Amino acid sequence: xxxxxxxxxxxxxxxxxxxxxxxxxxxxxxxxxxxxxxxxxxxxxxxxxxxxxxxxxxxxxxxxxxxxxxxxxxxxxxxxxxxxxxxxxxxxxxxxxxxxxxxxxxxxxxxxxxxxxxxxxxxxxxxxxxxxxxxxxxxxxxxxxxxxxxxxxxxxxxxxxxxxxxxxxxxxxxxxxxxxxxxxxxxxxxxxxxxxxxxxxxxxxxxxxxxxxxxxxxxxxxxxxxxxxxxxxxxxxxxxxxxxxxxx
Numbered sequence: 257x258x259x260x261x262x263x264x265x266x267x268x269x270x271x272x273x274x275x276x277x278x279x280x281x282x283x284x285x286x287x288x289x290x291x292x293x294x295x296x297x298x299x300x301x302x303x304x305x306x307x308x309x310x311x312x313x314x315x316x317x318x319x320x321x322x323x324x325x326x327x328x329x330x331x332x333x334x335x336x337x338x339x340x341x342x343x344x345x346x347x348x349x350x351x352x353x354x355x356x357x358x359x360x361x362x363x364x365x366x367x368x369x370x371x372x373x374x375x376x377x378x379x380x381x382x383x384x385x386x387x388x389x390x391x392x393x394x395x396x397x398x399x400x401x402x403x404x405x406x407x408x409x410x411x412x413x414x415x416x417x418x419x420x421x422x423x424x425x426x427x428x429x430x431x432x433x434x435x436x437x438x439x440x441x442x443x444x445x446x447x448x449x450x451x452x453x454x455x456x457x458x459x460x461x462x463x464x465x466x467x468x469x470x471x472x473x474x475x476x477x478x479x480x481x482x483x484x485x486x487x488x489x490x491x492x493x494x495x496x497x498x499x500x501x502x503x504x
Contacts, residue, residue: 263329313351320358353383
């Protein structure tokens with residue numbers, strides 16, 4: 257099955273992005289052909305684009321002929337920012353319902369609390385909920401909220417507990433002065449830090465930075481939003497090609 261997965265995936269996005277990446281991995285293990293469309297250009301995705309409001313149903317409609325199934329994560333700023341005009345919200349949700357009819361299978365994955373300004377109800381949402389094959393929520397409270405939405409039937413709503421993703425610990429502490437082989441240990445720590453910073457700087461250049469330097473600790477934070485830019489993507493591509501050619 258050809259599957260389009262829409263949502264933020266790592267390295268940005270935090271825990272929710274890691275959970276969506278796990279969904280992608282399981283789809284691939286099951287033999288599906290998967291492509292990812294992310295609203296964040298820092299994501300390791302096949303495609304990135306502005307997916308706010310009407311841009312989301314437009315993209316889904318354009319891509320529908322290439323895919324059988326759709327996995328859509330409703331998250332912060334996808335498809336709505338914190339404040340959106342009521343009329344624009346209604347048109348966007350109605351358009352999503354139309355687009356869902358272009359796919360043979362649609363799975364909606366809802367972040368918690370469900371990031372739909374104005375709630376999950378309203379006539380504009382009826383086709384969206386009705387045409388969703390599966391609706392995935394994170395807890396009982398969200399489950400009950402969705403059941404009151406128009407067009408929702410109980411058998412299509414599932415509670416899936418968030419995946420616990422354990423981060424690999426990175427040890428950067430300096431050795432104690434009393435430890436044996438302190439010189440070797442210090443050199444090893446310096447080299448490890450230098451290698452980590454080189455990787456971070458390389459990533460910054462790939463993403464269009466004009467210079468290199470310490471990478472902000474918030475660069476891949478789920479709270480940071482970066483709008484897609486064609487210019488930055490083209491710059492990153494050219495920079496990567498130049499480095500590849502010069503290294504040969």
